[in-house]
Amino acid sequence: MHWRHVAKVVGVLTIALASTMLIPLLVGLFYKDGSARTFVMAIAGTLAGGAVLIFCGRGDRSDYVSQREGMAIVALGWTLAGLFGALPFYFEGHFPTFTDAFFESVSGFTTTGASVLTDIEAVPKGILLWRSLIQWLGGMGIIVLGIAILPFLGVGGMQLYKAEVPTPVPDKLQPRIRDTAMILWKVYALITVLEIFALWGGGMSVYDAVNHALTTLPTGGFSTQNASVAQFDSAYFDVVISFFMLLAGVNFSLHYQMLRGKPLAFWRDSECRFFLGAVAVLTIVVSLDIWHSVYASLGDALRYGLFQVVSIVTTTGYATADYEQWPAMSQLILLLCMFLGASAGSTGGGMKCLRIMLCFKFCYKELFSLIHPRAVSHVKIAGKTVPDDVLRSVLGFLSLYMGLFGLCTVLLAGLGVDFVTAFGAVAATIGNIGPGFGMVGPVENYAAIPYLGKWLLIWCMLLGRLEIFTVVILLVPEFYRK
């Protein structure tokens, strides 16, 4: 294990992060909201941190990154991004403790969207933009961005890529990892710009349009309004945002294929079909459930049902309605959506549709072989056999996910949080959704969670964003053995 190399790479990433703080700095200057000074201090702090890391990594000459180092770089990189990203929040003063600032920052980078802010609108605009911007950076992945723009990460970039984007079946769009990373970021940026125009065109202010686009595409869910998207109370915005959340929940390589003139790519991809089908079915069921019982007209039921199902299943976490007032079945469906998550290769979190599909198919294969004990059958996706080791890692992922979910729920409840809140908060953070149930429902926030509980949830958010293995492996003693 070359710790110096790890320190050097993470140091360079930290300095790159400092440079992104210039954007909210300029916005702060433009609005004269007094946040510019905060950012100057934060940039100084981040640069200093990066310099210390690079100093620790001096004399490093290795140009090879092993899988182990890749995981260490990614896990450490994300933790430090959260730490330095918290500096503007901490210096600004709306966050009572550093824990709160760190929670907000990790919630941003991991695109969770869980907030500890009670009065969002009172926070200066520069700070709110930073809050949205870190979600946007975290959405496609800070390491992937690093690979795209920092040439020295090219060697060994694949190891980093695999540690940050651990899809069950990785697909490389271009022979070189750098080009792949570049394409993903370009597609991501393009769709973001489209959404800005769609929202702005519908009458939202430029500032709000930019912020909401920056948090929709990463399926983040931070809003500039206390009441989230409900504040605008416009069917047009609901539909536009639902549409872009769906786009963000689809594998980005499909967007790339579509832009290259293959419009049927969405339909040909079995995971995408599964994802869109699940959204359609669940929306209909939820809408029928809340029609009459909550909303008088079918139109309203559909509008709110669709938005909420899409928002939760893509793990965005915007709210247009307090779903805790809905019938129990709809609430449970939304809870299960938190586990389902979006597609692999999208910016969404959760367990990912592909894994659930593979799990279903695997179970069916087991049943099938009980009926035909001598049959030779394979689990297939799009006509191709899925190798056994991929299936094994999927099953391992699902059991670790559920196991850690159970463990964290018990720990959180042990800190004095009630049953429903503990369950909802862990599900919503490990799945990177944001709003949960009980004390952390769509109209409340995470401010009331005890101090230690916040640290636990910070860890859950990182677990969910880096898809368990990369984070958990740091706890395995074998990892540090020479």
Add this chain to the structure above:
Amino acid sequence: MKIIIIGAGEVGFHIASHLALENKDVVIVDKNANALRRVSDNLDVQVLQGSGSSPTVLEEAGLRSAEIMLAVTNSDEANLVACLVANIVSPSTKKLARIRNADYDDYHGTFRENAPYIDTVINPDIEVVKTIDRMMTVPGAVDVGEFADGRIKFVGIKVDEDSPLNRVQLIDLPGRLDGIRLLIAAIMRDEELIIPRGKDRLMAGDLVYFITASEQLETTLATLGKQEEPLRRVLIIGGGRIGYRLASVLEERNLSCKIIEKDSAKCDRLADRLNKAVVLHGDGSDQSLLAEENVGDMDTVVTLTNDEETNILASLLTRRMGIRKCITRISKFSYFPLMATIGIEQVVSPRLSAINSIIQHVRRGKVLSAMSIKGEQAEIMEAVAMETSAIVGKPLRSVGIPKGALVAAVMRQDHIIIPSGETVIEPDDRIIIVSRREAIPQVEKILAVKLEFF
């Protein structure tokens, strides 16, 4: 530049790693998922599972936009079919195939002009036999290469304690060797390759690569204390494809030659095809057999079995029995760094030969040949200076030769110039450049035709 490689075996893997480090777009196609996993875990290239002779797979790999396709699977037939199909899918893509069966030897030209239109057929066995031949004939050489149609030789020798080169600073070199122009192109010291500058000092234990005109080679080597020893008797251990080829070359030259082969059926075939060589049935690492055949009297032993561990053991064994020159065939690249430590210096590898003959076709500019130096840390290229490339028309010092690269020799019409900073390259000169691996992309750039001329 996009390159598709069919076959993720040792050759495919190493060519891919070569090219990926030079920032080329590489796609590797193979049927075997495990071989592909090794590739995707270690290299920044795209992998695709499937048959290289399937048109759909080739389309998916992006053959239409590829400049070069290399067919380097283990099977000659698979390589031929892949080229045939590739020719249908995308005729403009340059095709290279590795074909090893000796029966195809006379048809390489036919393949170029007829149906599969394979631009270059590579038979590493031929290259290996040539390399062995050069190593046998150049005394003391650890590595020998040829450029400019054999007129310039590139030789690697070990500096001994009592060598005139020991402890000499390169600046002083011309004075030490009476009248011989010797250009040291690279030094291998403790597994590290150095492109030397005037202040560097040679040390005992260094492996020194120099460039010299072929007709001067003998005198040069004599001055360096490497005397020519007559080559009369050769022992070949391993009678496979390469062993047979080598034996027939030696037969033609009327050298006495013995082949030891373990497999009796192979022995029968060898005895049937060879007339003068003595074919022995037995194990090449069997000491009593070697003693019985008076191995100590042999001039050179070449170990060529398919099992490299056997080759290494047989070489060490025969060396202990008094043979001074052993040439060992090694295929696993990870063994190369070990060889010097255990005292095996002359190593040939069919895979390395295949890679050498392939990379020259991948280079931009008019590169005539290229070979990589042991351990693949550097490459030597022979190129034609074109009128519009950056290297022409300026004194070399202002061309901007990248760090880690060196213009080692220039061939103008028939005479060889050892260049200095003031030398001006003229169009149609042949230049020989030594370059460390990381400097290769920049070297390619100065050799290539400048774009504004199109």
